Amino acid sequence: MTSAGPPEALVSAYLQAFLNAGGATLSTILNRSIVLELEPPLRKPSESITEVLPLPWMVAYARFTRGMTGVHHVVVAQKDLPFLTRLMLGEDSEEPVILTDEQEDRLHDLAAQISTSVSSSLKAFFGRPVAVIFADHQAIESPDAFRPHAVAMAVGQIVVEGTPRARFALTVPHSIAGPTERPPIGSADMSSGTEGPTIPGLDVILDISMPVTVELGRTKMLVRDILALGPGSVIELDKLAGEPVDLLVNERPIAKGEVVVIDENFGVRLTQISHASERLRSLS
Numbered sequence: 001m002t003s004a005g006p007p008e009a010l011v012s013a014y015l016q017a018f019l020n021a022g023g024a025t026l027s028t029i030l031n032r033s034i035v036l037e038l039e040p041p042l043r044k045p046s047e048s049i050t051e052v053l054p055l056p057w058m059v060a061y062a063r064f065t066r067g068m069t070g071v072h073h074v075v076v077a078q079k080d081l082p083f084l085t086r087l088m089l090g091e092d093s094e095e096p097v098i099l100t101d102e103q104e105d106r107l108h109d110l111a112a113q114i115s116t117s118v119s120s121s122l123k124a125f126f127g128r129p130v131a132v133i134f135a136d137h138q139a140i141e142s143p144d145a146f147r148p149h150a151v152a153m154a155v156g157q158i159v160v161e162g163t164p165r166a167r168f169a170l171t172v173p174h175s176i177a178g179p180t181e182r183p184p185i186g187s188a189d190m191s192s193g194t195e196g197p198t199i200p201g202l203d204v205i206l207d208i209s210m211p212v213t214v215e216l217g218r219t220k221m222l223v224r225d226i227l228a229l230g231p232g233s234v235i236e237l238d239k240l241a242g243e244p245v246d247l248l249v250n251e252r253p254i255a256k257g258e259v260v261v262i263d264e265n266f267g268v269r270l271t272q273i274s275h276a277s278e279r280l281r282s283l284s
Contacts, residue, residue, distance in 0.1 A: 008042060011152050014125060014176050018072075019156065021121035025114050030090050035159040036168075045150040049169050050143060052155055053077045057140040062115070067123070067130035070173025073148050078139070080166040087160065108269060135270070151177045214257075214268050215246040244271055254279050 019036035026034040043049070054077050062072040076084060083094040088110055089103055099107070111134040122130040140146050150171035157164045217237030229235075239245075244256035247268060257268040273279075 008152075011042060011172050011176060012038070012040070014122075015154050015170065015172065017121050017125045018118055018170075021117045022114050025117040026088075026110075029110060029113060030087070033159075033161050034087075037157045037159055037164075039155045039157060039167075042152045042154055045148055045153050045171060047153065048143060049075070049153070049155060052167050053169055054079065055141065055143065057146070058137055059140050059146065060137040061135045062118075062132050063135050064173070064175075065131045065133055066119075067126065067128055068132075068173070068175050070175045071135075071148075071171075072132070072173065073146075073150070073169075073171040075140075075146070075169040075171075076166065084158070084166060087158075087165075136273070149174065210249050213248040213251070214259075215248055215253075217243075217245075249279070 015038060019038065023034050023036040026032075039052075053075060056078045057075050058078050058081055060074040060076075062074060064070055082096045085097050085099070085107075086093045086095070088107055089097070097103075115131075115133045119131045122132065148171045151174045152172045154170050154172070156168055156170065158166045158168060217239035219235060219237050221235070245259060245268060246253045247255040247257060247270070253274075255270050255273040257270040257272075260267045260269050
């Protein structure tokens with residue numbers, strides 16, 4: 001792992017690895033020079049950023065799924081969303097855009113590629129497998145609605161072809177600075193349900209495997225029809241083509257998503273997910 005040193009130096013080095021990977025991926029995919037630059041110094045999570053990012057905001061959540069714990073909050077001003085959306089689509093305009101299904105799929109794919117690149121960079125940084133995914137987003141109208149538990153917050157610029165075009169803020173979870181920097185038990189993390197709550201004794205069950213089922217749909221059939229089934233039979237389900245599939249844990253639904261193909265396997269990209277407390281109840 002990169003040598004520790006002062007927590008601020010460690011966090012700054014971590015942020016640089018995170019943003020370098022994201023910028024390099026965008027540059028490669030979009031065939032343009034895109035740099036994600038930090039603006040020092042680091043800020044406290046409670047510090048106001050409205051002077052650099054005017055409200056309202058859009059907050060995206062990038063959570064760890066392997067190697068580390070916690071959630072990053074990526075904050076951008078909603079006024080910059082048209083430009084940022086068109087940038088991700090390979091266009092150069094600040095005109096509003098109404099996304100087509102194809103464009104939404106392209107943005108999902110781009111987020112997945114950035115996640116993969118960032119995960120690879122952080123694996124090299126920590127010296128062990130680390131995975132992070134962009135999980136959800138939320139509109140924020142007031143700074144009082146944004147109270148993340150984090151060890152630090154950084155402000156940066158999105159520089160396109162050498163010209164600063166937009167600003168962003170990025171929070172850093174407590175786990176980056178080590179266990180002494182973790183929030184107290186019982187504190188809430190505004191993670192839009194993507195990070196489990198801090199509950200005494202929860203660590204004891206975290207490594208237990210649970211059956212996870214993806215349900216395409218259901219139907220009811222008469223016994224005589226079931227007995228008549230054979231190879232080539234077609235069963236009509238209660239869901240329309242293109243409707244979200246259900247993700248169940250312990251036979252209880254916790255999320256909805258869309259079917260994707262990962263290499264030669266099927267997968268599910270989540271589009272809706274229940275709150276962490278509801279997911280915990282599904283384990284009982």
